[in-house]
Amino acid sequence: MSVAASEIATSTIRELVDANHILFDQGVVDGFGHVSVRHPDRPDRFLLARSMAPALVTEKDVLEFDFDGNPVQKDTPTAYLERFIHGEIYRKRRDVMSVVHSHSPSVVPFSVVSGVKLRPVCHMCGFLSEKGAPVFEIRDFAGPGSDLLITSGKLGAALADSLGEGPAVLMRGHGSTVVGGSLRQTVFRAVYTEIGARLQMDAMRLGPVTFLTEEETVGTTKTISTQYDRSWFLWLKAARNSAMSR
Amino acid sequence: MSVAASEIATSTIRELVDANHILFDQGVVDGFGHVSVRHPDRPDRFLLARSMAPALVTEKDVLEFDFDGNPVQKDTPTAYLERFIHGEIYRKRRDVMSVVHSHSPSVVPFSVVSGVKLRPVCHMCGFLSEKGAPVFEIRDFAGPGSDLLITSGKLGAALADSLGEGPAVLMRGHGSTVVGGSLRQTVFRAVYTEIGARLQMDAMRLGPVTFLTEEETVGTTKTISTQYDRSWFLWLKAARNSAMSR
Amino acid sequence: MSVAASEIATSTIRELVDANHILFDQGVVDGFGHVSVRHPDRPDRFLLARSMAPALVTEKDVLEFDFDGNPVQKDTPTAYLERFIHGEIYRKRRDVMSVVHSHSPSVVPFSVVSGVKLRPVCHMCGFLSEKGAPVFEIRDFAGPGSDLLITSGKLGAALADSLGEGPAVLMRGHGSTVVGGSLRQTVFRAVYTEIGARLQMDAMRLGPVTFLTEEETVGTTKTISTQYDRSWFLWLKAARNSAMSR
Amino acid sequence: MSVAASEIATSTIRELVDANHILFDQGVVDGFGHVSVRHPDRPDRFLLARSMAPALVTEKDVLEFDFDGNPVQKDTPTAYLERFIHGEIYRKRRDVMSVVHSHSPSVVPFSVVSGVKLRPVCHMCGFLSEKGAPVFEIRDFAGPGSDLLITSGKLGAALADSLGEGPAVLMRGHGSTVVGGSLRQTVFRAVYTEIGARLQMDAMRLGPVTFLTEEETVGTTKTISTQYDRSWFLWLKAARNSAMSR
Numbered sequence: 001m002s003v004a005a006s007e008i009a010t011s012t013i014r015e016l017v018d019a020n021h022i023l024f025d026q027g028v029v030d031g032f033g034h035v036s037v038r039h040p041d042r043p044d045r046f047l048l049a050r051s052m053a054p055a056l057v058t059e060k061d062v063l064e065f066d067f068d069g070n071p072v073q074k075d076t077p078t079a080y081l082e083r084f085i086h087g088e089i090y091r092k093r094r095d096v097m098s099v100v101h102s103h104s105p106s107v108v109p110f111s112v113v114s115g116v117k118l119r120p121v122c123h124m125c126g127f128l129s130e131k132g133a134p135v136f137e138i139r140d141f142a143g144p145g146s147d148l149l150i151t152s153g154k155l156g157a158a159l160a161d162s163l164g165e166g167p168a169v170l171m172r173g174h175g176s177t178v179v180g181g182s183l184r185q186t187v188f189r190a191v192y193t194e195i196g197a198r199l200q201m202d203a204m205r206l207g208p209v210t211f212l213t214e215e216e217t218v219g220t221t222k223t224i225s226t227q228y229d230r231s232w233f234l235w236l237k238a239a240r241n242s243a244m245s246r
Numbered sequence: 247m248s249v250a251a252s253e254i255a256t257s258t259i260r261e262l263v264d265a266n267h268i269l270f271d272q273g274v275v276d277g278f279g280h281v282s283v284r285h286p287d288r289p290d291r292f293l294l295a296r297s298m299a300p301a302l303v304t305e306k307d308v309l310e311f312d313f314d315g316n317p318v319q320k321d322t323p324t325a326y327l328e329r330f331i332h333g334e335i336y337r338k339r340r341d342v343m344s345v346v347h348s349h350s351p352s353v354v355p356f357s358v359v360s361g362v363k364l365r366p367v368c369h370m371c372g373f374l375s376e377k378g379a380p381v382f383e384i385r386d387f388a389g390p391g392s393d394l395l396i397t398s399g400k401l402g403a404a405l406a407d408s409l410g411e412g413p414a415v416l417m418r419g420h421g422s423t424v425v426g427g428s429l430r431q432t433v434f435r436a437v438y439t440e441i442g443a444r445l446q447m448d449a450m451r452l453g454p455v456t457f458l459t460e461e462e463t464v465g466t467t468k469t470i471s472t473q474y475d476r477s478w479f480l481w482l483k484a485a486r487n488s489a490m491s492r
Numbered sequence: 493m494s495v496a497a498s499e500i501a502t503s504t505i506r507e508l509v510d511a512n513h514i515l516f517d518q519g520v521v522d523g524f525g526h527v528s529v530r531h532p533d534r535p536d537r538f539l540l541a542r543s544m545a546p547a548l549v550t551e552k553d554v555l556e557f558d559f560d561g562n563p564v565q566k567d568t569p570t571a572y573l574e575r576f577i578h579g580e581i582y583r584k585r586r587d588v589m590s591v592v593h594s595h596s597p598s599v600v601p602f603s604v605v606s607g608v609k610l611r612p613v614c615h616m617c618g619f620l621s622e623k624g625a626p627v628f629e630i631r632d633f634a635g636p637g638s639d640l641l642i643t644s645g646k647l648g649a650a651l652a653d654s655l656g657e658g659p660a661v662l663m664r665g666h667g668s669t670v671v672g673g674s675l676r677q678t679v680f681r682a683v684y685t686e687i688g689a690r691l692q693m694d695a696m697r698l699g700p701v702t703f704l705t706e707e708e709t710v711g712t713t714k715t716i717s718t719q720y721d722r723s724w725f726l727w728l729k730a731a732r733n734s735a736m737s738r
Numbered sequence: 739m740s741v742a743a744s745e746i747a748t749s750t751i752r753e754l755v756d757a758n759h760i761l762f763d764q765g766v767v768d769g770f771g772h773v774s775v776r777h778p779d780r781p782d783r784f785l786l787a788r789s790m791a792p793a794l795v796t797e798k799d800v801l802e803f804d805f806d807g808n809p810v811q812k813d814t815p816t817a818y819l820e821r822f823i824h825g826e827i828y829r830k831r832r833d834v835m836s837v838v839h840s841h842s843p844s845v846v847p848f849s850v851v852s853g854v855k856l857r858p859v860c861h862m863c864g865f866l867s868e869k870g871a872p873v874f875e876i877r878d879f880a881g882p883g884s885d886l887l888i889t890s891g892k893l894g895a896a897l898a899d900s901l902g903e904g905p906a907v908l909m910r911g912h913g914s915t916v917v918g919g920s921l922r923q924t925v926f927r928a929v930y931t932e933i934g935a936r937l938q939m940d941a942m943r944l945g946p947v948t949f950l951t952e953e954e955t956v957g958t959t960k961t962i963s964t965q966y967d968r969s970w971f972l973w974l975k976a977a978r979n980s981a982m983s984r
Contacts, residue, residue: 452602
């Protein structure tokens, strides 16, 4: 990365690389999907890898963008088509420090079935809205024949509106975007959104489900918020010990 | 561990470390969940790792607690928030020598669907109650806005009451707790509770299920109780050969 | 193994060890389940490991039994409780050269739901009976309070009767037993019985299923019978390269 | 391979070997299934491994065939029984440069349930026909007692007719065949046909599904067509780092 990086930026970039590898190792992303972090020195910018498979990202692949999705440096390599997801959410949500976009497989079904909502089924996904995650229908903004991708600031802003003040928004026929107040919290949420979706699917096949109350989502989120590092360092070791890291 | 440990305590601690690694490798615990064993020299105490991911536990991470959940040594590192699960069960159940608490993924759905019960679907989970595992609803004890966790002796005692004389209790929107007369038996039960739950879900989707009779639960449990070591040493080798042990 | 083994017996024993490791690596057996082969020099005997996890079996763990389940050598280690499955099937079925008993997870659900039958859903499991695999209900022979296991020659004979002339019999609340005309064919059938059961479960959830006709089971079985080695050597390499073989 | 190969043919053969390993590592093929590529120097021929498990294919196992399924060289080893799938599709479809035939497990259920169709549920499988993939019923061509395999040019031609101008055709009780304009595109489609089928099954269990519109299949396919290399090189690294490559 050619950014003249402060020490904290350097350490943030290292952690962003780890986040890429963790999200692959935990099955949240495959060849696609991406994770960004707000620039620690420049809150009007964010850090995101160049367009590539997350599992293969290294420090030198991390680029710096402004909120319009323009790379700050010149002559940068190809950027993700959907970097606008990140820029527009950072613009709208001052509290958001990190964004994960993925096609994690248990979440996609909830994006294409209008009759059900992804809801918090257990304490580990208590961060999900008790009312259910909103679903962004791109047809409402890009018409009936789009490529379903968030390839412009306008679409990114519409997605950010759909996200609202919540932690996650589903994208119809596409995937989901999860946000948080730190990189580790956001990675944690991305992993447990996938796990919670699987649990909810299994539970719904058994019968009517008792979800967390709104108060319980508050209570669990508060307690779990002290525990992110426990998962982070476990997942980091798993990613580093995996065959992909050989 | 700074405990002045007898030889048997030392060997128990080693086995507890193995149990932590096995439960992770078999998919019963992830970053969360914990396993304890009653202290072999002091039946009024139990051994449990400090608050950390089970896969990473080493001998020096094991702490000694009294039944109120107080660490015996001073200046110990942070303890699991839910150590009260262990203390209160050991207090109430003289026969219990080990306790596993987990969020194992096939069991959680049974905790949130009031119309179905987790029951013994095959001989390997014949230890489960023929009447179905009880489900602990924390709202009845902590109100509608708790964090769902067993963070006090009072809640631990209520959970122990719900467990009764059985081998397992589900915790609504949270997970389950499994007990046994030895560490190896308890680990065995935790693994096969997860496997049995998956089998039951698959079977229920096919049609009405023939579960074990009460007599069959007695018969299978008696026979299987001679076989724990077969699984233990297999799982131990798998855990030690896994990428996480590199 | 203290058997005075002919060269062909030695090579059969080696292949039986491989079969044990393959069945574990392919998810057919876990700590439990077993595979035997008819003795190549003594068709009235069979070879089977001592009571242990299949993944850990070595050549020296293989024992020789007569059809009553008695070990031929004196002072042998503990034998599998259910060796009678093997002896009674070899006694009744001259064509059977190998037997696999397992609790493979997709098959168990079909053993406990009386309204559905395991049937050949695709060409790879065309060896399954078009009429559906029989289900052995041990209550009919051992009463309502057994341990569900085939622990006597009498129960083994009843199971062999239930198997009839077919390739597989399910055992209610327990597992299944698969037979074949060679060790490799039987291992192949055990793996594809599990795969076929999973496919059938998935298909049944989509809607009414078109199974193979009886003629198609004949046609597919004939063709596939020339292909066992292709799978065998693939699975053997996978087992030998797995973490368990380190 | 004894072919007097041009430089481009040599490089094509290398890539075909990689494709074999990727398809195994991604779970599209097991011991069975095969992938071919049209000969880069001779558009009236194709390259395909000899009859063997894809995971074990090396460069010297690749053979050259004409469209009738005859090997070009003499004294070649045994060819796949179903090489006619490849020859007849290349004959009929000038645009097709590669063909994958597999029994990938989430697709087979759609081949045996006549009431449902495999359709594009998300942007990654936007290449699937909006009208649903055709299902080839071999009984219509080979009668009620075939072995379900495409073992002649006549059956290959009938399958190619069923495929029509589309990217994929399901084969009842058997598997599927996927085609594309390059080897990498075809491998990509084979992997995402499997992923999409799993997503569709999960979604259908939740409720009525919103599939992509025909316009959206065009839009997504156009965009995703620029991204195959991202997956290719990820999957290649995964395959090369896997235990099977040791």
